[in-house]
Ligand SMILES: Nc1ncnc2c1ncn2[C@@H]1O[C@H](COP(=O)(O)OP(=O)(O)OP(=O)(O)O)[C@@H](O)[C@H]1O
């Protein structure tokens with residue numbers, strides 16, 4: 001059989017698209033057209049098989065990947081047919097399910113979503129320590145338990161080491177605190193829906209009726225919770241297609257397990273397995289380097305990849321004197337290559353292992369006036385001014401969000417002091433209610449003097465008025481139509497006099513730059529609200545998700561892409577610059593877990609290197625036409641210069657000896673001049 005939606009596909013891809021007799025698993029290497037199978041299959045389901053769009057759901061890992069997929073489908077399918085189709089991340093699907101099924105989990109539909117810093121603050125209170133290493137380790141342990149669907153009881157049972165026992169104790173109080181705030185953390189967004197489905201046949205059947213066909217991209221990075229969610233959503237009909245590549249599994253640290261791939265074949269013995277072997281993305285030399293690296297890992301499934309593309313440019317490896325030189329150099333090289341290749345800025349991507357590497361690259365890009373966008377970083381949403389404004393929005397959406405209450409009530413200062421908040425907190429604790437609710441009660445009056453009570457009540461009434469305008473929800477139903485989010489945002493911002501506050505506490509320049517960030521945030525929120533006709537409350541939950549993964553770039557500008565390797569998954573760029581290919585950074589070596597049992601330490605190290613190798617494989621395979629690696633002989637970390645060696649992965653790529661004869665490129669003023677001259681000559 002053939003349809004217009006299999007046109008241009010190879011035989012194996014066609015088979016995967018047309019197969020509808022049961023579950024289907026596409027297992028294949030990078031760039032072999034797995035994502036393409038998903039988009040073509042969506043088009044096929046909607047246009048040729050009569051599936052209503054609202055009954056088709058496609059899941060992926062990042063907002064960016066979801067948007068890309070949506071764009072690809074839009075090009076294939078008439079908008080009137082695609083209306084109602086859901087292409088989303090696991091986490092946004094989780095929010096959607098939780099909103100509808102909140103009552104099953106004792107939540108209000110306007111629950112808050114706490115990001116990792118909010119969650120860490122709770123753990124800090126519970127542990128009463130400021131040792132960030134210890135806090136992060138407890139947070140990580142709790143996260144892994146949640147992702148493995150272990151509740152506090154189960155965790156307490158399996159906790160063995162002293163730090164696990166501590167984490168299990170904190171886990172229980174941590175969940176109770178979240179519940180009191182009507183808040184969930186990111187892991188809960190998947191775990192709670194999975195628990196709801198496990199407990200409630202009614203909820204399960206409702207969603208199984210809704211999701212008649214499910215497609216999952218990047219399946220190798222699902223964790224136990226996500227796997228269960230997929231199982232509950234598809235139910236006994238098991239109508240789904242999952243695509244993945246075990247060699248690209250890079251989220252073990254978030255509880256993802258490659259075993260999910262093998263498990264699919266045992267849980268669904270009838271599953272149709274399709275392998276794709278032709279790579280359509282990269283030149284031969286890039287593909288060969290990628291294959292060379294990944295063969296050093298043990299194989300789960302036999303896979304071969306070949307390409308019809310030519311050999312292409314040789315891969316370059318450059319040693320840099322320092323990370324500053326590296327950043328400056330990459331900016332220069334991209335400028336030059338853009339002229340040389342008559343390319344656009346957006347044809348270039350700069351990839352790196354850790355977020356901390358971006359700052360110095362950003363600086364270099366700005367120095368040369370190169371437009372860039374950055375993803376995978378959270379820096380924007382971590383800014384104090386952005387968090388201040390978001391605290392108001394969170395409180396408006398969910399008045400039980402005590403951390404948001406404290407931040408909003410005290411920023412800008414409005415006469416609500418620490419002593420007042422402590423008294424209020426104590427009262428709220430005794431009454432088991434939120435700070436917001438407590439401030440309106442008569443019982444609080446004898447405990448506070450008029451000077452303390454008055455600003456509290458004024459603040460409370462102010463928030464209530466905005467809540468009303470935002471379309472306050474009571475027992476799941478809005479009490480009246482909401483005003484547009486844009487109008488409310490403008491009024492809120494001028495009412496709290498945030499701009500004046502910034503100029504009061506800061507010098508002109510930093511105040512100006514922070515105010516710009518606030519305007520950028522508000523502008524972005526308004527555009528989002530308008531484009532997707534979201535009310536203020538939907539918007540607040542949406543923001544939380546974006547902060548977790550990456551910031552949305554609605555209009556793809558012509559700009560160089562800066563991204564962590566993790567966030568680059570699934571994407572492709574003509575020219576890729578991979579920075580910091582050094583021992584210690586890629587493969588990354590963290591501070592050793594003091595808790596690791598020495599007999600297991602060697603195994604842990606081996607599996608860590610394997611995961612880093614897969615990350616390297618992901619990085620290499622993003623490149624279509626050219627790939628440039630660099631490493632630094634010296635790297636500055638926390639005011640200390642570290643001496644570095646090239647990564648073992650460079651050798652594993654099998655690059656020729658000449659490529660490895662490294663010329664330290666110190667970017668002396670003379671070099672710089674010459675490079676600029678070369679650029680100018682090309683221009684003329
Ligand atoms: N049959 C085909 N003919 C021509 N080009 C194709 C074909 N299949 C896929 N491509 C192109 O190859 C590139 C890689 O495809 P795609 O992104 O779907 O691969 P993938 O397997 O999902 O990669 P990754 O593992 O990195 O996610 C895309 O540019 C896609 O349009």
Ligand SMILES: [Mg+2]
Pocket residue numbers: 034035036217570
């Ligand atoms: Mg893909």
